[in-house]
Amino acid sequence: MYSFLLPAHSVFRWAVVFSLTYAIIISAKGYFGKTAFTKTNNAIRHWTATIAHIQLITGIILYVKSPFVKQFFATANNTGETLFFGIIHILLMLLAIVLITIGSAKSKREKTDQAKFKTMLIWFSLAALLILLAIPWPFSPLANRPLIRF
Numbered sequence: 001m002y003s004f005l006l007p008a009h010s011v012f013r014w015a016v017v018f019s020l021t022y023a024i025i026i027s028a029k030g031y032f033g034k035t036a037f038t039k040t041n042n043a044i045r046h047w048t049a050t051i052a053h054i055q056l057i058t059g060i061i062l063y064v065k066s067p068f069v070k071q072f073f074a075t076a077n078n079t080g081e082t083l084f085f086g087i088i089h090i091l092l093m094l095l096a097i098v099l100i101t102i103g104s105a106k107s108k109r110e111k112t113d114q115a116k117f118k119t120m121l122i123w124f125s126l127a128a129l130l131i132l133l134a135i136p137w138p139f140s141p142l143a144n145r146p147l148i149r150f
Helices: 002-033 039-065 067-074 080-109 113-134
Strands: none
Touching: 002 039, 002 113, 039 080, 039 113, 067 080, 080 113
């Protein structure tokens, strides 16, 4: 299962990044352009959160099965990849998903269209920042991975 989920998690991260980026762009255009919050905007809000939650589930399964995480808990001297995947990646990603969830829920309950867009823009942007920090990019000094793992 690990050998299947790891590439799936790697590829699906792009769905998270693209959907979150699209939701941020849509919310910025809606907020600054003072447009109506449509059913399409609501669907984008909903599917962005859903995609992030699917990625979270696969990430948690991988976390439980990961050899890096097992090594992290087996030793006290953790650096590099062990430290990154043992604690940094999981904490930042969990926090990002919490921010997406809060932003989605708050936006859904806002009364005005501008408040809905503003709420999405703020919470989703904060989550995007954390996600971009926590992805193991090819240039990352702690843990680097290819852009797509097969």
